Each structure stands twice: as C-alpha cells, then as structure tokens.
Amino acid sequence: MSQELGAWMPHREHPDSELAAARDPITSRARDLVRNNGFAAGAVQRETDAVIGAQFRPAAKPDWRALGITREEASEIGEQMDTAFRLWADDPLHGADVTRTQGWGGLCGMAYRTGLIDGDALCVIHWREDGPGPFRTCLRIVDPDLLSNPQNRPDSPTMRGGVELDGWGAPVAYHFRREHELSMFGWGQSHIWDRWERELPWFRPQVAHFFERHRDGQTRGISRLAPVLDAMKMQDKHSRVELQAAVLGAILGLFISSPLSPEAVSDLIDDGKFTALDEARQALGKERGLIFGGVRLPVLAPGDSIESVNVQRPAGQYQMFETAVLRRIATGLGMSYEQLAMDWSQVNYSSARAALVEIWRGFMARRREFASRFCQPIRLAVIEDAIDLGLVRLPPGAPGLYEAPGAWMRAKWIGPGRGFVDPVKEAQAAAIRVALGLSTMEDEAAELSGADYSDNLGQIEREIEQMPAGVMHPAQEKFATIMGVQGPDMRPPSED
Structure with a gap:
C-alpha cells in the first residue's frame, strides 16, 4: 500500500490466459531482435553452441538391475543402441530429416534455437518407407506458428494453443496448420489443420514438444528473451543514435562562417544584390588560391572564416551505461556479461573460473531437460526402428522395449x-x-x-x-x- 507500489496491481490469471495474448507480439519482437541485434543473435548462438553444439549424442546406460540382465549384457546392448543411433544420426544422405537438408546435429540445434526464441520446440516423428538407408524414422522440426486451434477457435478446457488435452490435462494430440497463415504461397493449405496424436496405441512417440514449464496448467511456452526485450531494444536504439551522432560529427567537422547577419542578407535580396554576391563567392571558390610549402591555402570571401564543430557525442558515459545494460540482459538470459559482450578485458583467472562454473551449471540443467523431454522420445522411436531392423537385439526373457522404456532408454547425453x-x-x-x-x-x-x-x-x-x-x-x-x-x-x- 506504499506510495511507490500502491498503483502496481497486476492481475492473476491462468498461465495459458496470461501467455496467450502476449505470445505473438513477444515472439515477433524476439525474432526481430535476433535477426537485427548483434548481442541478441550472439547470445542465442552461444547458448545453442554450449548446450547442443554440432554433435549431441547419447551414451546408452541400460539399467541392468531393473531389467534383470547382467551388466555385460546391458553393456553390449548399450553399444548396439549407440551404434544404431549413430547410423541414423550421421547418415550422409540426411535420411533423418524429412526435408533431407541436415543431420541430427542440425535438427537438434534448430529445435533448441527455436525453443529459446519462440518458447516452443516441436518435432513430428514420421515413418517413411521410401527414404534413403534402412531406417524408416525421420523428423520434421515444426514452426511453432503452425500449432494452433483448428479454424482459429478460442481456447477451451480441452484445446489450448493447438494442444488437445485429456481429462488429466495431459497432451493427447497436436493440431498443425499445413502452411503458415501469412505464407505468400499455398494459401488454401493455411486453412487446413492436421491432427497428430502424441503417440501411437503402443506408445511410439509421434510428436515431441519441449518448453519451459513454469506453472501448473501451462500448455505452451514463452520466449526466453521476454524478460529482457525492453532492455535489448532500448540498448539497440541508444547504440544506433550514438553511432549516428559520431558519423554526423565526423562528416560535419568544419564549416564556413559568414559575417552577414540575417537582416543584411534580407536587405541584399531586397536590393537585388544577393545574386551578384553569390556568383562572386562561387567564382572565388573556383580559384586555385595560394600554395605555400605544398599546402593549399583556401581563398575565402572577405569576412568569412572556417570554424570547427565541437562534437559532444558519443557521450562520455556511454560505455559505462552500455555495460550496465548488458549486465542486466546477461543476468536475464542466464549467462555472464563477458559471454554476452565478448569482453574479457577485465577478467582474471578466479573470476573467469567462478563465472564458468556458475553459467555451466545452468547450461547443464537445460541440456538435461531438453534431452529428457525432446531428444529421448525421438531416440525411443529410433531404437524401436533399430530393433525391428535387427540392429539391436534384446536378450530372451528380458522385458520388451515398451514394457520398461525407462530402463532401456536410460542414457547420458553428451554435448560440447x-x-x-x-x-x-x-x-x-x-x-x-x-x-x-x-x-x-x-x-x-x-x-x-x-x-x-x-x-x-x-x-x-x-x-x-x-x-x-x-x-x-x-x-x-x-x-x-x-x-x-x-x-x-x-x-x-x-x-x-
């Protein structure tokens, strides 16, 4: 009830209601910043490189105790799983990608980057018989804009942001537009939705959806850049204005000052003498003038003098101000100022080591969460495919893959x-x-x-x-x- 906080009365709403109206403008602003702001683009790229990197791969660790098999059998099956996953992931023909443009590392990096900027990382797991190589499992990383309620219907208890829910609040299906609503081509397809069940009857995953869930009942995510969008935009504007001021100061460094007052110029115009004076000035400007010691001396009209511009910008406190703003942005993004600004000039070993340990802890938490909720369902589908192909052989008497998926799919994901x-x-x-x-x-x-x-x-x-x-x-x-x-x-x- 204090004077400072009395007027601050934000509303309490359901998490999906809070995010639904804000998601589109926040996502658009975040994408614009990442396209046009160097600090935003660098922050997204560095986190993606640190968490995912070029090769994000699993090291299988089947739980031999829970499966009732020996440690040696578990080790052998784990090696078979890793080999099969590498064959699928590192296919030079890019059979893992429906569009056949990139391998597993590129798909995984694009998904994480999309999740960071847009708030949602989405993947549809296809079964394609006519693809290259032996595997039938292939992926499509889906633009989160395509996930929406059919016919743009408002949210309901069982349909929120394109996610169909059961009575427990668990996703059972996802509804995707066939084409972006603002696409310049395929206009008719943008009004057709496809329903993809989360998993098949025997629990083979068909859709992987990752987002940071902060509250119970939250169905969709929000951009990780949301808390620092305003600071990033203001910093971007400030930098542009200071750069423009510096350029203008360099361009307009000198000017010629005339002793004529506005009243004198007005009198010359009235008397018809201004044209003659202007022509005389132009003729004088074309003269070569005197050269002394190889230096040309300008010839000015009587009374004219050369003056310099006293440039006061960029502001003397600009660097300190920018550093303070970037520290705030770095804190919001969960990284250090040095990583965001690429400024290591004031860092010693102790501070660098402390920052690395703290930041790395956050990166590892995000890596484990992304691997668990996005990569593991995809790996489960790939291993099922490998078992069907005979590349992975489960021992007789052991539980089937879907009878004990947690024990069979236990793995450590290795990144950079x-x-x-x-x-x-x-x-x-x-x-x-x-x-x-x-x-x-x-x-x-x-x-x-x-x-x-x-x-x-x-x-x-x-x-x-x-x-x-x-x-x-x-x-x-x-x-x-x-x-x-x-x-x-x-x-x-x-x-x-």
Missing part, C-alpha cells in the same frame, strides 16, 4: 565440453577427482572436452599398437606422473 580456463590446473583437478572416486574418466572426458571415453579408449589402443618398438605411448605412463603428482598421497614431485 565445458572447455578450459587453465588446461594444466583443470586436468590435474580432474585426475584428483577420479583418484578419489568423486568422478569417472568417462564423466571427465564428456564434461571437459565433450569426448566419448569409449571412442578415446579404442583410439588409444590403436595408437599403442602403432607405436614403434621401444617407444611408449603417453597413456601408458603412470597416471599420477602425467598429472604432475606423485604417489597415492598426491604429494607434489620433488625439485630434483
């Missing part, structure tokens, strides 16, 4: 590594964590460099075989010695 601030210190820290049982070599390889530890071991084995006689591979050296430590007590090596 965290990278290094100080490679030596971080490698030593990784070695200590592994030695103390706090981590594993597989986890460290995935986190630091995004590598597959099994692939690393296979490559190291081949390299050892290829080493000349009497030459030892670095991986064969004692682990502690390589890491700069000595003995199980982790004492540093002596000066000798």
Whole structure:
C-alpha cells in the first residue's frame, strides 16, 4: 500500500490466459531482435553452441538391475543402441530429416534455437518407407506458428494453443496448420489443420514438444528473451543514435562562417544584390588560391572564416551505461556479461573460473531437460526402428522395449565440453577427482572436452599398437606422473 507500489496491481490469471495474448507480439519482437541485434543473435548462438553444439549424442546406460540382465549384457546392448543411433544420426544422405537438408546435429540445434526464441520446440516423428538407408524414422522440426486451434477457435478446457488435452490435462494430440497463415504461397493449405496424436496405441512417440514449464496448467511456452526485450531494444536504439551522432560529427567537422547577419542578407535580396554576391563567392571558390610549402591555402570571401564543430557525442558515459545494460540482459538470459559482450578485458583467472562454473551449471540443467523431454522420445522411436531392423537385439526373457522404456532408454547425453580456463590446473583437478572416486574418466572426458571415453579408449589402443618398438605411448605412463603428482598421497614431485 506504499506510495511507490500502491498503483502496481497486476492481475492473476491462468498461465495459458496470461501467455496467450502476449505470445505473438513477444515472439515477433524476439525474432526481430535476433535477426537485427548483434548481442541478441550472439547470445542465442552461444547458448545453442554450449548446450547442443554440432554433435549431441547419447551414451546408452541400460539399467541392468531393473531389467534383470547382467551388466555385460546391458553393456553390449548399450553399444548396439549407440551404434544404431549413430547410423541414423550421421547418415550422409540426411535420411533423418524429412526435408533431407541436415543431420541430427542440425535438427537438434534448430529445435533448441527455436525453443529459446519462440518458447516452443516441436518435432513430428514420421515413418517413411521410401527414404534413403534402412531406417524408416525421420523428423520434421515444426514452426511453432503452425500449432494452433483448428479454424482459429478460442481456447477451451480441452484445446489450448493447438494442444488437445485429456481429462488429466495431459497432451493427447497436436493440431498443425499445413502452411503458415501469412505464407505468400499455398494459401488454401493455411486453412487446413492436421491432427497428430502424441503417440501411437503402443506408445511410439509421434510428436515431441519441449518448453519451459513454469506453472501448473501451462500448455505452451514463452520466449526466453521476454524478460529482457525492453532492455535489448532500448540498448539497440541508444547504440544506433550514438553511432549516428559520431558519423554526423565526423562528416560535419568544419564549416564556413559568414559575417552577414540575417537582416543584411534580407536587405541584399531586397536590393537585388544577393545574386551578384553569390556568383562572386562561387567564382572565388573556383580559384586555385595560394600554395605555400605544398599546402593549399583556401581563398575565402572577405569576412568569412572556417570554424570547427565541437562534437559532444558519443557521450562520455556511454560505455559505462552500455555495460550496465548488458549486465542486466546477461543476468536475464542466464549467462555472464563477458559471454554476452565478448569482453574479457577485465577478467582474471578466479573470476573467469567462478563465472564458468556458475553459467555451466545452468547450461547443464537445460541440456538435461531438453534431452529428457525432446531428444529421448525421438531416440525411443529410433531404437524401436533399430530393433525391428535387427540392429539391436534384446536378450530372451528380458522385458520388451515398451514394457520398461525407462530402463532401456536410460542414457547420458553428451554435448560440447565445458572447455578450459587453465588446461594444466583443470586436468590435474580432474585426475584428483577420479583418484578419489568423486568422478569417472568417462564423466571427465564428456564434461571437459565433450569426448566419448569409449571412442578415446579404442583410439588409444590403436595408437599403442602403432607405436614403434621401444617407444611408449603417453597413456601408458603412470597416471599420477602425467598429472604432475606423485604417489597415492598426491604429494607434489620433488625439485630434483
């Protein structure tokens, strides 16, 4: 009830009602910023690169205890699943994509980028018999604008934003326009909707839908840029105005000042003498003038002088102001100012390391959530296809794929590594964590460099075989010695 907050009375509404009216303008503004604002485009690209990267792949970890099989059987089946998924994902003919324009990495990155900008990442999982390669499973990443209520009907308890719900509030089907309502072609198709069930009767996924769900009952997502749209737009306007001022100041650096007052000019016009004076000025301007020491001296009319423009812009406080605004934007996006502005001039090792740890925690949370809700349903459909093709063979007596999907589909998704601030210190820290049982070599390889530890071991084995006689591979050296430590007590090596 204070004077400052008394007039601030926002309404409380259902989450879908709050977002429905705001979704279209927010999405349009977010797309415009990402197209035309360097900071917005860079922020979206850097998060997509950090969370998804070029190769987002699973490492299968079937739960052998829950499945009642041995650890060895689970390991063998996991390798079969990973091999089958790689065959599908890395197909050079791009059979995984209905449009056959990109592979799994491109599809996954586009979906995450769309989810970040628009709020929804949507994928329809098709079964195509005439595609290239053995797999029949292929994907289409769907524009969220196509997900809408048939015939543009208003939302209802069982239909919200194109998502059909059951009595429990769970999605059972999705309604997509065949063509964008503002498309310049295929106008008739924009008034036809296709209904896609979420999954087939035996639970094979047909639609994957990812969005950040903040409240119970929320059916669609909202752009992650929404909280900082105003700050980004104002910063963009401010930067443009300051740049224009600097350019105009450079262009209009000098001017010629005349002693004639407005009244004198008016009298000359009345007497008919202004034309003669103007012609005399132009003739004088065409003269070469005097040259002294190779420098041309301008010849001006009597009383004229050359003046300079005192440019006061860009403002002296502009850099500090822009930094403050970008810090606010970076906080809203869940990244550091240095990442957003690409300004590392004021960073030391400690602050860079602290920022990396904090930001990476958020990236890993988004990676796990996106993998669980978007990538895992797609992987389930691919593995079903692989089992049907005989590429994955489940052991006799074990539960079927859809009898225990959680146990069979258990996996760790590997994306880009965290990278290094100080490679030596971080490698030593990784070695200590592994030695103390706090981590594993597989986890460290995935986190630091995004590598597959099994692939690393296979490559190291081949390299050892290829080493000349009497030459030892670095991986064969004692682990502690390589890491700069000595003995199980982790004492540093002596000066000798």
